[in-house]
Amino acid sequence: MKLHTKIVLGLVLGAAGGVAANTLAPGAAWVRWTGDNVAGPVGQVFLRMLLMTVIPLV
Numbered sequence: 001m002k003l004h005t006k007i008v009l010g011l012v013l014g015a016a017g018g019v020a021a022n023t024l025a026p027g028a029a030w031v032r033w034t035g036d037n038v039a040g041p042v043g044q045v046f047l048r049m050l051l052m053t054v055i056p057l058v
Contacts, residue, residue, distance in 0.1 A: 021031050
């Protein structure tokens, strides 16, 4: 499987999983916990690594 296919597949599956979690269990504690304690820190690490790569290039 080509890399771009894997990326698009991961994007679609992640979006579908997020929509399913919020549709099936709106306001559930585990959905909020996952967003706050898993997705939030992972997103912050991603953004900091991106900035660490881009800023020296400017």
